[in-house]
Amino acid sequence: MASTKKDPVLVVLQLSGANDYLNTVVPFTNPLYRQNRPNLGLPEDQLIKFTDDLAFHPSMGPVKDLWDQGQMAIIHGIGYENSSRSHFRSMDIWHTCEPDKVGTEGWLGRVIRDLDPAGENVLKGVNFGQGLPRAMALRGVPVTSVSDLASYGVLTDIPAIGAGEEREQMLELFSRVYSPAIGTGMTMDYLGQTGRDALKGADIIKTAPEQYSSTIEYADNPIAKSLKSVAQVHMANLGTQIFYTQYGSFDTHFNQLPAHAKLWTDVSGAVNDFFADLREHDAADNVVMLVFTEFGRRVQDNGTGCDHGRGGVAFALGDMVNPGMYGEYPSMKAEDLFEGDLVPSYDFRGFYSTFAERWLGLDAKPIVGGEYEQMGFL
Amino acid sequence: MPNQADIALMAHLMRRAGFGASRAELEERCAKGYEATVEELLNPGADSGIDEDELYRYFPQFESSLAPVAAQTEWVYRMVNTKWPLKEKIALFWHQLFATGNSKVDNPPEMLAQVGMFREEGLTNFPNLLVRLAQNPAMIYWLDNNGNHYGSINENWGRELLELFSMGVGHYSEDDIKEASRAFTGWTIGAKPPRQPVGRFYWSFEFRPEDHDYGEKEFLGQTGNFDGSDIIDIIVKQEDTARFLSRHLYNFFVADEPQVPAWDITPPNDQAAIDTLVKAYMDSNADIKSILRVLFNSDFFKNARYQHVKSPAELVISTARMAGNYNQPRTGFPLLAFECGWQGQELMNPPSVESWHTGSEWIDGGALVRRVNFAAKLLSDTSLPGVKAIMAGLRERGTLSPAEFVRACLDLVGPVEVDDGTFQELLTQAQQGGDITWDTEEGAAESEKRAGVMLALIAATREFQFA
Numbered sequence: 111m112a113s114t115k116k117d118p119v120l121v122v123l124q125l126s127g128a129n130d131y132l133n134t135v136v137p138f139t140n141p142l143y144r145q146n147r148p149n150l151g152l153p154e155d156q157l158i159k160f161t162d163d164l165a166f167h168p169s170m171g172p173v174k175d176l177w178d179q180g181q182m183a184i185i186h187g188i189g190y191e192n193s194s195r196s197h198f199r200s201m202d203i204w205h206t207c208e209p210d211k212v213g214t215e216g217w218l219g220r221v222i223r224d225l226d227p228a229g230e231n232v233l234k235g236v237n238f239g240q241g242l243p244r245a246m247a248l249r250g251v252p253v254t255s256v257s258d259l260a261s262y263g264v265l266t267d268i269p270a271i272g273a274g275e276e277r278e279q280m281l282e283l284f285s286r287v288y289s290p291a292i293g294t295g296m297t298m299d300y301l302g303q304t305g306r307d308a309l310k311g312a313d314i315i316k317t318a319p320e321q322y323s324s325t326i327e328y329a330d331n332p333i334a335k336s337l338k339s340v341a342q343v344h345m346a347n348l349g350t351q352i353f354y355t356q357y358g359s360f361d362t363h364f365n366q367l368p369a370h371a372k373l374w375t376d377v378s379g380a381v382n383d384f385f386a387d388l389r390e391h392d393a394a395d396n397v398v399m400l401v402f403t404e405f406g407r408r409v410q411d412n413g414t415g416c417d418h419g420r421g422g423v424a425f426a427l428g429d430m431v432n433p434g435m436y437g438e439y440p441s442m443k444a445e446d447l448f449e450g451d452l453v454p455s456y457d458f459r460g461f462y463s464t465f466a467e468r469w470l471g472l473d474a475k476p477i478v479g480g481e482y483e484q485m486g487f488l
Numbered sequence: 489m490p491n492q493a494d495i496a497l498m499a500h501l502m503r504r505a506g507f508g509a510s511r512a513e514l515e516e517r518c519a520k521g522y523e524a525t526v527e528e529l530l531n532p533g534a535d536s537g538i539d540e541d542e543l544y545r546y547f548p549q550f551e552s553s554l555a556p557v558a559a560q561t562e563w564v565y566r567m568v569n570t571k572w573p574l575k576e577k578i579a580l581f582w583h584q585l586f587a588t589g590n591s592k593v594d595n596p597p598e599m600l601a602q603v604g605m606f607r608e609e610g611l612t613n614f615p616n617l618l619v620r621l622a623q624n625p626a627m628i629y630w631l632d633n634n635g636n637h638y639g640s641i642n643e644n645w646g647r648e649l650l651e652l653f654s655m656g657v658g659h660y661s662e663d664d665i666k667e668a669s670r671a672f673t674g675w676t677i678g679a680k681p682p683r684q685p686v687g688r689f690y691w692s693f694e695f696r697p698e699d700h701d702y703g704e705k706e707f708l709g710q711t712g713n714f715d716g717s718d719i720i721d722i723i724v725k726q727e728d729t730a731r732f733l734s735r736h737l738y739n740f741f742v743a744d745e746p747q748v749p750a751w752d753i754t755p756p757n758d759q760a761a762i763d764t765l766v767k768a769y770m771d772s773n774a775d776i777k778s779i780l781r782v783l784f785n786s787d788f789f790k791n792a793r794y795q796h797v798k799s800p801a802e803l804v805i806s807t808a809r810m811a812g813n814y815n816q817p818r819t820g821f822p823l824l825a826f827e828c829g830w831q832g833q834e835l836m837n838p839p840s841v842e843s844w845h846t847g848s849e850w851i852d853g854g855a856l857v858r859r860v861n862f863a864a865k866l867l868s869d870t871s872l873p874g875v876k877a878i879m880a881g882l883r884e885r886g887t888l889s890p891a892e893f894v895r896a897c898l899d900l901v902g903p904v905e906v907d908d909g910t911f912q913e914l915l916t917q918a919q920q921g922g923d924i925t926w927d928t929e930e931g932a933a934e935s936e937k938r939a940g941v942m943l944a945l946i947a948a949t950r951e952f953q954f955a
Contacts, residue, residue: 127840196651198749198842211753232853242852244845255852257830264857265948270868270940280945283917284860287910287949297744297797297848301856301950308853359591359840363632363644412642413635449662 116396118469119351121340121384122218123333123401124243125377126358128197130416131406131423131452133370134170135184135439139163142409142442150366150411164439169375172382176427181385183426183487185461186437189454193405195418197361200404205245207459207478217462218352219248220477221470225351232311235352236343238336243354249300252307259319259339263312264305285309318346326387333357334380341387344397351470360403366415381427389429398428398469398488402458408450409442421452424461426487430469436485457482464488490518496903497522500793503955504741505529505784506573508806510874511881511900526784530611530777532572538565546817559596560825560835563603567805568814568824578610578776579603580801581740583836586621586653587843588630590836595688598626599836614733614774615724618654622716625677625691631841634676638701641669648841650723658752659728660708667705672716674700724774727766734765734779741783743795744847761788794905794954797847800831802955803859807947810901811866812874831858851953860948867901868944870936875943879936887925890918897942906951914945 133150136157137143144151157165158174166174176182190209194200206213222235235246235253242255256262264284271277288305322342328334336355343350357377362369381399388394406422421440440452447453460482463474468488475481490498495511498518502509506529509517517525543565544550550562567576583603590599602624609620621627622645628634631645646669650660678694705714708722723729735756739745742761746754756762764786765779772778783789798806804827808814814824828835832855838844851859869875878900882888885896894914898904906914921938925931946952 195647196657196749196842197840198652199657202749237852237854242849247849253853255854257832257854257858262854262857264860265864265944266861268861268865268868268944270870270937270944271864280941280948283913283945284948287913287945289909298950300848301851301953304851304853304856305860305950308857311853312857359589361592361840363642364629364635413637413640415632415635417643 117349117351118471119344119353119397120221120465120470121337121353121397121399122245122355123337123377123381123399124354124356124358125360125373125401125403126197126201126356127361127403128200128405128407128418129360129373129403129422130362130366130370131419131421132409133366134167134374135186135423136165136167137163137439137442138165140442146410146442148411149413150416161435164435167370167374169371170378172378173374175382176385177433180433181428181431182433183431183485184435185424185426185456185485185487186435187421187440187452187455188402188424188437188458188461189405189421190457190459191454193420193451193454195405195420197404197418202244204402204404204458205243207462215249216243216245216247217477218243218245218354219251219253221466221472222246222253222352223248223251224472224477225470231349232307233315233343233348233350235354236315236340236350237354238339239355243356246352246354249296250303252303252311254307254311254315256315256339259315259342262316264309281309314348315343318342318348321346324387324390326383326390328383328387329376329379331376331380333376334383337380337384338387341384341393344388345391345393362407362415363412363417364415366411385427394429396430398426398430398465400461400465401425401427402461406452409447409452410450419451420448421454424458426465430488432487434487436487456485460484490515492899492903494518494522496793496905497790498525499903500790501525501529501784502573503802503806504577504789504796506577507567507802507809510810510812510877512877523785526781529572529574529784530781532575532611536566536607537570537572537575542817547821556590556596556599556837557822557825559590559600560828561822562600563835564805564825564828565814565817565821566607567801568808569816574780575607575610578780579606580799581737582606582610582617584740584799584838584843584846585736586627587838587841588626588836589838589840593626593630595626595629595691596836597688598629598691602626603836611777611780613772613776614729614769615720617776618649618720618724619717621653622649622672622675622720623693625693628675628677628693629691633672636669636673636675638673638699641666641673643669645669645672649719652748652841652843654723654732655726655728656732656751657749659726664707667707667714668719670701670703670705671707671714671719674698675716727770730766730769730774731762733774734762734769737765737779737783738762739846741780742789743792744797747845747847747849748842758788761786764788794951796955797850797953798955799844799846799850800828800833800855800859801835803831803863803953804828806955807863807866810874811869811872812877813866813869813872815873827858827862831855831862856953859953863947863952864944867947868940870940875940878943879939882924882935882939883926883932887923887927889923890921891915893924893939894918894942897939897946901943901946904946904949904951906946906949910949910951914942917945918942 156168159165226234232252237255288302407416408419437456459478464484466474633645636642677691679689768779768782
């Protein structure tokens, strides 16, 4: 089990829209890759090779640096049985660990509950981005969702109310009108909880950017901005242990070559800058990052893109990760495919369990809904 | 003077069938009556509902705009200022259902054209809408039907047509998806170079017979040499389609339902209401206007007040309309468009084809903070015309005790209904200043200042988050 003196921190990066496994970790010596990808096959001289028969996408140079530094684990063939080809459904399954029914509880919601059972720190889980991901949603578990760190706060910038004592008084009233009232219904209760949590979290989290300075210059794109915010809040020591952010869309049915290259340029640069930033501030030793997508894409390309598939690839990143490759690249032989898709060889709930138990020190079983094979990357 | 119950019901109708209405408009509509207002909403004029010349005189950049925010801004302008509220509201409904995103389409004029189609065709019938959708260039590009070829199908459009736009998951097979996709081969887009040297290409629907699969298809148990329109004809006759669309209409116009992916296993909150809408669908051959007439005149609609969490667009547009300072061309409209996005609903750019999650999922810590701050800032600004009108309404009521003052503010800004706990807190705040008076200039100024603060607090309540 990996250990650190500080509280362990997990950063989850969701690649929304289904990232193409075959063109991310490319099996370039496999003739079936060329056969199935007549239009999308990446030229061998551009690939970033990291073993005798596997290579990263050409725009993943900064990720290759992490691999070379021993900070990266690649988890092959991840997915689940009877994989759904619906983005919405599959993302729900990844978020809730409920492949057979529609779940409402997010797996990270359960993680946050177990890390902070009394709900003392409303910043225990922080999402950067539009709207809260279902993975973090669990009634009664406070999480903070921030679209823009710089302007976060209740009743800020309202001339009629002003600042100082008058605003303080209004915030007290706000807190009381958002208090639980009996019999007002689930949505009202949820709103009440959210309002009170927002109030508590806002004034704390806003201090993070003020304390931050760094030589790292992040690129100007949404994922770089999100990961910079994660770095700022992490380094402000506010007790956040679960961070979440997402980037996309990786739904490359069409015109995949330029779109996928741009996406991985943004993600690779942002992730590398993020870890460089943490290391510069001696704040990297208690952070691991989980990178996932809802499913892989179809083995055979459709001309300029590829359709929804099954088995995919996930990553674990960070100083504390035992580097290397885990699991097996699923067979691309026609007889081994399911309706033209790679068959997942590893259940994502085992991947989650590894983080929950070996990194966060929690009992994974109630979090992912059962016992699944864990791997040695932590 | 209409009675309070009529005003409250009319306010409910206008929040759902439009983006809210001022007290003056509510009184005017009450004088015409509820059912007459429903008919007026359902039968808007043929024009777009705003002065087009004025729009393009003040915002010439809207013509073939290159930036997504310019397109969003144009739509926001129309939603705030339309004289046909339901035309814009139904456009928003179809946009949320047929979620198409500029993140991939990357052609704001085509996105606006799609919304324009929803505005103009949105109250016709469902088969017509689906055919127009299948032939809409932004949709064709969004779901890759331009990559769907004879002998080499791309099933993206075929799948989402069935799963997300008509029948719902679980009511068709993987083979049906493939057969439907075959029927839509050759439905593609032609591009026309722009007039200016720099600009997006204009797209148009193009049917290419040589790329169309004319072969026999088996779809939902029927066999024939179907093309796309035939597939849509079969789809719209399914009761599953009637149920799926009815539930969407209910979720958007009546009361929040569970999230869409749960629909094939979670029953509707009000089965009888859905059955009523399904019947209206079947009886009218999927005529949207007929279904909405049944919906707006039903008791289940009239009784569903504050059962629907406002979407960001509903919150932003209705608050701006109430404040009254966006009622003509001016700077600042792009901020309203941005605000929708910051609250979690970037118009014409949903997170995916599965659209936004609605109801309480609009609300998280960050979104709630933005909603409260946005509405409180506008409604507490007593220099704005709509807020001035509220002040005038207060002044007409003369000297007010603290309790009368709170009730009057809630009434004039909605009417907003709050629970006892919230009312008591607002009352406690009001009592600190004693009675509201207008006799002296000083007293009136102080009263207005207190009313501004009270409106900010009302905008900050939980209840204000609901429509």
